[in-house]
Amino acid sequence: MRFAVSLLMFICVASVVGTVLVQNRSSSTYIDQFGPFWFEVFDKFSIWHVYNSWWFLAIMGFLVVSTTLCLIRNTPKMLRDARSFREHVRASSLRAFPHRVEMRDAAPAEQAAGDIKGVLVGQGYAVRERRDGDGIMLAAKKGSANRLGYICAHAALVIICLGGLLDSELAVRLQVLLAGKQPIVENMLISEVPPSGRLSPANPSFRASVLVPEGGQASTAVVMVGDGALVQPLPFTLKLKKFLIDYYSTGMPSRFASEVEVVDPETGKSFESTIEVNEPLRYKGVTVYQSSFDDGGSSVTLKGYPLVGTSGATFDVTGTVGKPAEITAHGADGSPRSMAIDITALRPINVEDLTGGTPSGNPLTLGEHVASVAGSAAGKKNENLRNVGPSIEYKLLDQAGQAHEFMNYMLPVELDGAAVFLAGVRNNASENYRYLRIPADADSSLAEFMNLRAALADPAARREAARRFAERNSPSPAERPALQTAAERALQTFSQGGLQAIANFLQANTPPDDLARAADVVIRLIGVSMAELRDVARERAGQPPVATEGEQAERAAQWSRLAVAALSDLHVYPAPVFLTLSDFNHQQASVFQVSRTPGKNAVYIGCLLLVLGVFSMFYIRDRRVWVWVKPAADGAGSDVQAAMTSQKRTLDFNHEFERFKQALLSRNRP
16 A cells, blocks of 8 residues: 555656646757756656656556555455444453443343443444343444445545546557557658558547648547657548637637537538537547647738849749748849748737837837737736737748748837837747837838848949938038048948948947047948938939928938838848738638547546545544443343444544433433
8 A cells, every 4th residue: 555655646746747847749849948958858757748658657557556456455354344243342341442331220131222222223323232141232333434435535546547547648559569550750641641650440549639721621630649640530520610719909819619510421411510618529439629729721922022132123922821932032142042931820910019018108129018918918908909910920941951930020010109010030939039120111111121222232322322422411522522432431331231340340440539439420421321322212213302301301310210220130130031921811720639538437437436435534433332231240230331432533432422421321310
């Protein structure tokens, strides 16, 4: 029994680990969370799927065997003891009991024994009588069901563990070990999976998942086994007619459900049902749960803008979420570069607080915006939340194998009083996105900024902008060439490395004492020269020059400041192209968890037995009473000896003994 208790402690600790740590995620998720070293350590113990790890199943098996042996050994003895009245107790041994009473009864032994038997029956005892010569032994008992509590509680542990083993991956693992099943580790269509990668439709126990897009259907599910997967046929076909989703004001889903049609291939009959969280579908021994939702293969159209070279010509990219594609971009040297693009997610709704949102009125960083949304979903009311429109997430993989993740918003958002496009980038999923702010033009597009970028890369455009700057700002014609040369050099340096290149140039060519003043002059020079370059780019696009007076001039100056910052940041943007979402056709998909759990009923029965057993052991007390009645030695009446005992001598037991004692003594009162 001590061994069983030790095993139970191990199971409790493992259950805590399985509850705290999210189970059945990809290996990369745990590597990002714990690091490569601790991932290798924890992976040895399979804590990522602890409930189906070999050591957890082995402990469950040992616990079943140990507790079963204990029950087999002790149950017959306990049942015999529960049925026994122990009427063969010696009369002399009653004097050794702590709770005893001796008295002289005026009635004869026969009458006294009958009266005492009535007292015991009235107090709820079952009584058995044994005669020994002239004496009469009355053996009474009450609360023998206490023994059944022990049996029920321990049998419940066995039944619950057996139910857990039945509902675990044990059946699937045995088929992998003994039946030649081999999990599939490479990507392939379900129709191409060989028989060794398919489980039987009569598989007694499984937990699988299946993704069904709107308008699609599925008759198979996927069972994850380690780093591979097995195909599990279902006894029906599941068609997703419509996916329903409602949102809170924070953009968090408040309810999502699936309207499905179930088709039985054996009978050809079908019926409709709605599956949502906590309202599963049960049919032919299989339960279908609404697990989550995902993209079902939305089609998107992206507009591409080159970020290198003097060309500003755009191009279109059509793709499907979840499917890779190829694009061709031009490098800094003008040579074409083939890049793989993987569109990973389309988010039609993005609710964020981008209006300030702090008591001090200071703008929030984008990370704080996300935290604000999460806090609002937890119950805080935020009046500044609004939907900022769709966004697209994609990965770009170049020929060298380097990949970066990008997230771009389709529409401009209002930040710090200016309309900007947010373009996020990160190296991997464990990092937060770093956002580039690109100012939107009067048409709420990227066209003017991209034209300005192309003009900045063109030496002829830079030369023309420097000439205009010198004409408007030189005090005399003699100083015009020098001022034009300075402006052209500043634009060239800025085009090659942004503000960081300007800073490096100043540090290398300016005395430390004059560095601050020189930096202020050069920054002013860049700002005014970029304004001239913007006019050059607008003329090339057939647009009028920017207004230089009034409110429009203030907006133009703000746009130019944001454009300079964005052009500087483009030098650390890890892609030669910028892709923005121009059109999409959103298609939802439901993620269902399907399971066949024959051990579920066993677990329910075991839980019921456990409750009955625990209550029986704690609240039903086994009490026994022996009364020895014999004729008095002087022939007047009879002598009575009585004793009471219990497994637990509590305060209630003492009170019960006092009631029994008073009931005996009161018989002799006049």
